[in-house]
Amino acid sequence: MTAKNDFRYIGQPLPRREDRRFLIGKGRYLDDIAMPGALHACFVRSPHGHARILSVDCAAARAMPGVAGVFVGEDLACWTTSLRLAPPIEGLHPVEMTTLPIDKVRFHGDPVAVVLAEDRYVAEDAAERVEVEYEPIDSVVDTDSALRPDAPKVDEALSGNLVSHQFFSAGDIAARSAEAERIVEARFDLHRHTHSPMETRGCLADWDAGREHLTMHIGTQAPHPLRGQLAGRLRMRETQVTVISPDIGGAFGQKIALYREELAVAALSRHLARPVRWREDRMENLTSASHARETHCVTRASVRADGRILGLELELTEDFGAYCFYPANYMARVIAMILTGPYRINDYAFDVKVVLTNKCGNGPMRAPMAITSWVMDGTIDAVASDLGLEPLEVRRVNALRAEDLPFAMPTGEVLEDVTPLETLEAAAAAIDVPAFRQRQEEARQAGRLLGLGFCTVIESTTYGSQFYKAAGIPGSGHEAAWVRIEPSGVVNASVGLMGSGQGYETPLAQAVAEGLGVPTESVIVHMGHTDIAPYGMGSRGGRGATAGGGTLYLCAQKARDKALAIAAGMLNVNDAQGLRIHDGRIEQYLDAEWQHSGLTLSDVARRAYLDPTALPEGITPGLDVSLTYDPPPMTYSNATHACEVEIDPATGRLSIARYIVAEDCGTVLNPVVVKGQQQGAVAMGLSGALMEEVVYDSAGQNISATFADYLIASACEVPQIEILPMHTPNRRTPVGIKGMAEGGIMGSIGVIANAVNDALIPIGVRVEQLPLTPQRIRALLRAAECTDFRRTISETRMKTHDG
Template sequence: MTDAGFRSIGRHEPRREDARLLTGRGRYIDDIVVPGALHACFVRSPHAHARIASIDATAAREMPGVVAVYTGRDIAPHTTRHRMAPTIDGLQPMEADTLPIDKVRFQGDPVACVIATNRYLAEDAAERVSVEYEVLPAVATIAQALAANAPRVDDAMASNLLSHQHASHGEVEAAMRGAHRVVESSFSMQRQTHLPIETRGCIASWDAGRQHLLFQVGTQVPHPYRTTLAGRLRLSESQVTVVSPDVGGGFGQKIALYREELTVAVAAMLLERPVRWREDRMENLLASSQAREDQCRTRVAVDAQGRILALDLEILEDFGAYSFYPGNYLARVVAMIITGPYRIANYRYDVKVVVSNKVGNGPMRAPMAITSWLMDGTIDNVARELGLDPVAVRRLNLLQARDYPYTMATGEVLADITPRETLEGVLAAIDYDAFRQRQAQARRRGEVLGLGICTVVESTTYGSKFYKAAGIPGSGHEAAWVRIEPSGVVNASVGLGATGQGYETALAQAVAEGLGVPSSCVKIHLGHTDVAPYGMGSRGARGGTAGGGTLYLCAQDARRAVLAIGAHRLQVPLDAVRMQDGRVQQHADGAWQDAGLALADIARIAYLDPLALPPGVSPGLEFHKTYEPPPMTYSNSSHACIVRLDVVTGGVRIERYVAAEDCGTVLSPVVVEGQQHGAIAMGLSGSLMEHVAYDPQTGQNLSGSLADYLVATAHEIPRIELIPMHTPNRSTPAGIKGMAEGGVMGAIGALMNAVNDALAPFGVRAESQPISPIYLRSLLRGKQATENKQ
């Protein structure tokens, strides 16, 4: 039994996926053999912003092995235009052709597609496609986008300001006027990209006789993807099957239907032959979805003790050239949840999102990644300005256990979280007071140490009510089915799309718990729209709460049906039987005893002896369930990071990293720990190194290879110490809260706060990422440490 009384949930079981994935037996898109498949290669714009004067594909079409070359004009009649236009105040609609017809909007924009008998011929032919461009001035920075005379990225828009939302709650101005001090802080997060090991790719196979498209693609959201693909092709959903096999990472990059994938589908239908496409790493860095790039400013009114009286937030976000998601979505979430675990009644925000001549933005693991750095970084700055201990300021402003459920200024409700407890847990683990003594001693020796603390409230599972309240189209529900076969084995499915999270392991444990069988009896089926029920897929951290929760509830329905049959067979009351480890137990003589019925016995009756079923019970054991989660489910964690700063080189070395996490009921400890390690590593890597850099004059991508886009390795990532402090959520199935993105948020905040703690004696503050040695040296140049600076 686990600590919470569960038998399967929370058990330490090896990931069942690993046997095939680690031995090279996984089945990714490139492992799928399709006889006679053609290969696609895209001609991409070398310019960030240019009119397309002409495209001449004559030379390419004449090359041996080339089957077709398609331009935007060729593809347009066979697809609908992409339109992103939710009815949200302050949001401009955006439209786009499948391939550009009139102009390109970023370097790497696809302008033509070459189809050939193999990839190499297609690449060679792509170089023979001649495109004449009329180069236009590029919009490469947020300031350029907002300039009064800025070139328009999208000619159909009135300006480059895609979205502008603002709101004020409480008495912000009055609190500012009456404050002991108003502290202003700036934060800048650089543009990054998802960098999955497996780049984007797909295989389209059109059956002209059946008028049916089989589309194999690595996607996080199989059913919404199918709906969009069918709609853009003017097909019914019954004419399209989407299959997503093993996927080598997504992190948000594999949610949208991309223009390249849609073009491949059109090509397969026109040629009536299978067509496949795989982007290379350079294409992935140049033309796939990107993320982050926020400039933020906080103004916080405080009293003399550091108590927060009001918060004013400004966000500027660069959304890139195309809108595959509502433009308000990413930054708006930051604005709605920024106050997190702190008591702040007076709050105002202003959020502006611009378009630019860069790759379009989309969600990346923790689209609200900057949130906790904004809040805890602001608190650190308050402590520094007032000469107070940063932990004392946190304790003063943190919500108490008695405050929950707590309605934030924006109307979001926090419940069943423990940020004060995780903060105290992580402080005890690092021995906060002892570290401050060690830090002071090190400074006297000329060594520079820094400690960063960050407490995270992670929004994990967005219910439909949240989307409605935020003005964002979409559903938060999930769907599942559980089927017990005549032999007693259990098949189950849910609408998630796995991209390496370990769903097959964790979800099997949820089903096993709900049904009362060993998890080894359960097989999870994912990623096939003809098999899985229509669900909302994998995004955010909804896999555990929405996916696992729905399966758990569905399995409980199955258990009740099984026990009804068992009780009827045994001629005992329903409350006298239970299911455990795949066998029916009967309560007799004050104890539970094996009743001599296994799940296989019940299944044989249900399928093969329907006359023996209870009255009114239909043959078979197949169950379906949909589940609508609460408007928002939160988990929480606290992170502590200790760094050593080399003031000569600007180098940062992480000496210790500790995280205390409460993510509710844990389905699989192995999966959860892996997700925590991965998320923290991603946050540290992004803060230390990763940067999609563009030339501010031309809009050229300066980081188009892994020699330029740096990623942290095992050398830079420290040993990560995890402290489990899980408490159940009382509003979700089994008490699940979800997790997977909070580690990114906490790592960013803890590392940046640690670096600024180290920099404090020098009177400078790092406001931008990545915190490269060059950047830190620029801050430290000519500075001397002052002993009395905090």
């Protein structure tokens, strides 16, 4: 691994090169792609949470001028295959779904029919003329109801609504319970979110009947896997499908899967031999795209008197919604596997249930394991509260230390090159905990509620192939890249990722520049086109830097080695030892220093392409190399979040006085991009913890389907975020990259809840459910038995008024 101080291009704070086109309005998004003659699709959606489809009358819609056709589930079933998910995982039941529902709808917003028309307005008008007769069925909208023996079945093919159930135990939980000072139980209820990207889902399918080829323009995080799904479900070869992803206005995990609407659009383009485009509106996105989270956890910690956790038990229940676009155990399994995170816990057991309900189906959202750190650090706080200890000290007692590494978590996951205690101490020092406790006590005497929270995060990032195999989850974690030095010496490169706002173009170019030895500005990275980019697993989790940047770096080194072999021949030296490429120049190590040889990379490239007979023996023409790389089973970054809050007892309003993140995410490709990702993740986590919530009523109606009801934090609600960089390299990845971008969500959810609970200690109540809206906090205050504290508040206000 290259020493950090040796980097020339990696680590430079270069501005994001894609920002120019975005800022001047020249980005190229899906709706900027003109396609003459394209039909517009509009979907007819169920107004019921659960109902049988008795009939669909399309006659009136088909008769409208400008309507090219109306199609239902039976039509699409003729042209596409069903999606069947049946990985061989114990306790996971196989599930299957048709492209559009045929017999019944399972959630409010389920697509029942699709209208194609000459323009979007006609399509929407015609959709309102489609008459669907339903027979409503009772909806199940929470996991408790869904698990009752007499509950209506969401999926008729299953014996019940429990779609996945896994157990695990390591060590001797019973023995640890028996020797414990006490058992501390804590509850955590993370509510349902949705992704809300600025750009909603959409696609443009163009079937070429002459070539029998489909070109799919779609904002997707994983172009190659999507191509494979499209080809398979359309009964086509992958060579008949090209996926092109233009600029994407946000994704956050929502644009990975092939959704039913997109498959229907592709099938109809092929059926009608015409281009078809679709763009969902905001209400469709909020009700029908994909949801996330909604996880209920209970922990039981067996603890000593000093707060040391001897054993830990987890019960987790996840509401997965009505359909499975991913194996149902996927997100919950990761939470359970990494839960113990930054703490020395050897005895651990979990019981994980995933349940179907009549809600929009769940999928990964930025940090699918978001609840993990709240559950673990919230349990630490519950232990401290139960034992009357300082929460910081309980963390110190349990924290992993340098001498503990590498540390095998009870589930077998190995932590190495992480610094959880170091980031904890840095955050605690920055806050000055003793000084805060003094201010907190003075504030309480004055009737004010101040709280301090900590949350230490172990963020799983890369997900190598071995992780998927060990977890029993189908998938690969490898990545692929190619690097081509053109005859002029400029560099084209490509990788199987696709950015959706992360700023990949600059840091990935820096990784190529570092590996090759050329200025970053001479490198262009191509992504998002399956006919150009090599087959890769796309953007998800925190794998962009480690898998994508690491693969490009290694591939660039391979290209460098070939270029230097050619240069050696041009310089009449025996081999490339003592040669390097530096800023695009070939340099020799002579007289104990690097000297310019008189050759440039451009000279070498011209020889490689235009004079192949002069190449050294065994060297093939050209400078075009490719490489695949499978990273370690898992890499981890870590951070500690610290947050000071104040709660207004009269209204429940929460204000954040200070927010600190001590972060270790390994070698940083570009600090500008990394800082933006850290700030964005914290903002997104706080927004979800304080404001966002998908709400269904008892009939399965989504009553949060507009931005008037589904609230998202603006810049006014997000505090200033102080970041303390504490980066240490990973010894098993190229240049020491660890990855990051989801830990900010994990930490912010946990730290804000912990800070609120710290403030509420005098009240005698504990937050167990998010979001932390003023209404929810005020309800806790009203319900609490806290006469003395109320008297203090009242007396303080009277004194203030008199003064």
